[in-house]
Amino acid sequence: MENLDGILKELNLTHDEYRKIVELIGKEPNLTELWVFSAMWSEHCSYKSSKPYLGRMPSSGDRVIIGPGENAGAVSIGDGLAVVFKMESHNHPSFIEPYNGAATGVGGILRDIFTMGARPVAILDSLRFGEPDSSKMRYLIDGVVAGIAGYGNCMGIPTVGGEVYFDDAYKDNILVNAMAVGIAPADRIFLAKASGEGNPVFYVGSKTGRDGIHGATMASASFTDQTAELKPTVQVGDPFMEKLLMEACLELMKDDHIVAIQDMGAAGLTSSSVEMAAKGGLGIEIDLDRVPQREEGMQPYEIMLSESQERMLLIARKGHEKAVERVFKKWGLDVSMIGRLVKSPWITVRAGGQIHVQLPLEALVDHAPVYTRYARMPASMAEAAEEQPVEKILEPADYGKTFLQLLSSPGINSKAWIYEQYDHSVGTDTVIKPGSDAALIRIKGTRKGIAISTDGNARYTYLGPYTGAAAAVCEAARNIACVGARPVALTDCLNFGNPENPDVMWQFIESINGIASACLKMNIPVISGNVSFYNETEGKSIYPTPVIGMVGLIENIHERITPDFKDKGDAIILLGSTLDECGGSEYLKITAGGITGNPPAVSPRTEARLVDLLLAMNRLHIIKSATDCSEGGLGIALARCAIAGNRGAVINMKWKYRPDRELFSESQHRIIVSAADKHIDKIKKMAESYDIPFKIIGRVEGSGLRINNLLSIPVKELKNAYTKGI
Amino acid sequence: MLAKIFIKPKKGILDPQGKAVFGALSRLGFSQIGDVRIGKYIEIRLNVNDKSSAHADVQKMCDTLLVNKLIEDFTFEIVEG
Amino acid sequence: MLAKIFIKPKKGILDPQGKAVFGALSRLGFSQIGDVRIGKYIEIRLNVNDKSSAHADVQKMCDTLLVNKLIEDFTFEIVEG
Amino acid sequence: MPGPKAGVIVFPGTNCDSDTYHAIKQVMGIDVDYIWYEKKTLKQYQLIVVPGGFSYGDYLRAGALARFSPVMDALRAYSENNGLVLGICNGFQILLEASMLPGSMQKNKTLKFICRDVHVRVERNNMPFTMLYKKGDVLRIPIAHAEGNYYAPEQTLKTLEGNDQVVFRYVDEKGRVSEDANPNGSVYGIAGLCNAGGNILAMMPHPERASDKLLGSEDGRKLFLSIKKALK
Ligand SMILES: Nc1ncnc2c1ncn2[C@@H]1O[C@H](COP(=O)(O)OP(=O)(O)O)[C@@H](O)[C@H]1O
């Protein structure tokens, strides 16, 4: 091939990889074939840097119906129902074009859910931006939030939760992760595994344009000046089209017309056709002339690689062609039979009567390279831990002032300015709306509900990836328990820098180990996930940012718990213990301006006991409210309960450590509950039997939050500080 | 002076809105239409007398704020009055 | 032929978007601007040869669908090509 | 004799159809059908709901494309025959675009989509949709829209107020009209409007999302119960 160097560079393939391709297929690939390899062997599609480690996370359990490897994972929740969910990143596209990048991120994750025959019931978003003090960042924030809103709202699927952090580590590489959750009949889940030689292959949905031709490559490369040239590939989402596509797919799935289905996501038609056929051990033949096209003169490689949105590839049962066509036409969508399954496991792509691609699927899928990359603990970590200015920061002269400052900081204050742009009540199932610990969605026709939370404090992961990642799992479980639900399973979105950088690879492996160990100890399986590498700009990586999306189940939705203080005189109880630690805390960040120290210590076993304790107490109806202590520590958690209930509290504690530590430490495994006096003995006994420290720290009382003699702030003032937005 | 700015989706970029309106027009019986593209029309009143500086200003407004050049093309004209 | 349709908020009708853009432009230092109005720009390709029938068609499209005459004004032009 | 029957219209892009269907079933306990936008007659129904959502993606203007659907002619005929029509959110926008009610919607004054609970005051209860409320009742009901900023020329507004056609108005929790209590900039704080005959009601807030205690407010129930009573 002429100019092989240049081509390989553009396609993001190494010379070694090229030699391997030639060896595998026994010929020099033509350019279109090379494009197909480049897509299938990209980090995004092949997981070549992460594969050796992902298996460490436990993925089985009594409730697991579908584990990792499909479009999304599925768990049983009884009553013949399954919850289907997954999280995915759309980081680079959102940095380039925030509105459309974020919107199509939502579109993509929703397709992963309804591809499986599940009706999406909730969306969550996990966002990371730089500090919101520049107009560029404000533009990105506004665009991303509007994009998520624009897509989810139009689809009529509530966006019920999420999280957002601001740190300049994300200044040049923001993170936009979206999670979607759906409900399906447990015995009617559709998979991407093809079967049935001779079965027709259908293309349905929007027409193909030249959108996102570099998408998979872009997601697998770092940002440089040249990324600018990839810009014309911006994908624009059409949520209206997706809504029709969703309704059409779900309608078709009521009967037995489909044997396999997959959305066309990264690497579009290429990955969907290759993966479906390969999973079924069959071959596939496609005629590109039959692909509905939006533009003229598209080259075969462009059609194969296009990442136009709102498209699906499905394999129908022979003889059911008419039914497929009828349903998609009813919804006004393009539908075209573009090929068939064949016996020999090859992909053959024709256009204009000529063969453009003829490749063995094994070479594309099974022989994709896997790299065991060099990993090394970053020097910066030891430095950050060593510095410990924790010791040096002065105790606040005015606790009230510091308290309000913390409460109104972008990291802690209310995110209503975000979630009020999201339709979170459509569907009439959102029982606990955004603003609490976890969202709670009822399942009509049952007494059940599912709780959902996303968590991942990357300051902790930066200071200690193993501990931080385990903390994310613990916090998610705690949030789920705080609404009264039991954790069932989780999905993850692993956002990291360049895996060819040993520091990053080390962070990645440590994070996986941290998640794996927490999951094993807490008995929570990982049923789906996503890896996003190359989140770096000009050589500077983001914080290692594993995000956990967890789903829990509550058997009786009437037993849900909310955080708000309810009745005057109730005791306020702290379950769990505050340690003398402060590293990585929001308090440290706003007082000393640094991300230093050690992350809070984590013990998944303690977390598991805490969750069990809370749920056991809730079953006895002896607690009135619960919330966990997370960013901002005990102090901020108390403020949130007071604001939510519009009730004051008088706190009287004996300090073991300096009061600012006690109030703002982000020690893990702590929950604040309130309860009537008559139940205190029972609560105390139960806490003892679960080996969880118990302490009455105050009472619900008055119209302000008073903490010892340190501060006394009217709830109204707390609320103003908390809700003033950024 | 008055600047009239015409913004439309770039060639090749999906225009869902145009597509939907195309469909609606077809259903209404307008059968001879090829393609519909929907963008923005902006009028800005400028309190300046010098047309060429107005020109430079409007170009800058488009470049920095009014147009998203990744997905949009624009033209503009400046008229007296 | 190509129809270019310019739609803008009627005089006297509040244009919140225009107001927001006015604010943003002012903050960017464009101080000499008077008023900003934001509307729509629509291009429709017409597969007809007769300009006057094209004219009549576009007028009708605007009247029935494209424009909400309670709050919007419009003009259009038909160009060859 | 079969009881009254309700229909919920489904346009491409409608997304509150099943919510509304569910609320009618649960609260009113009557039969409901989904009505595909291509349907040409509505004679067999006693209540038609044009539900919320994003018909045709809200492209061009919210409601502008839906209004040309075949079912809209049937809806007009049905309403002229005194049939009850309830438009919610996107349904309101569609009824305006179809000129079944006067005025039009603009983008919210914040230029953003807003989803939260608001308070509205019942301005009128001598009609089928609100007869179980008291005049002056303050209801807490969620809104979820980007274009709910109602506009009509002064003359039209005078007529509307004169004819008692404003049914719901945005107020604060104490029932007072104020700029802060008006989420979207709507003229005169108009949140819900009826036609002169009182058989068409259109409102931006979603009563179907406030009809179950589990969801935080039941203030919308009486609207459905009023209709039920009217249909008796
Ligand atoms: N980007 C977002 N999108 C939607 N909801 C959000 C977002 N960020 C935060 N929230 C909501 O705000 C509330 C508080 O968030 P957070 O401080 O992260 O909670 P916690 O510390 O309990 O995990 C949660 O209910 C969360 O779902």
Ligand SMILES: [Mg+2]
């Ligand atoms: Mg929490």
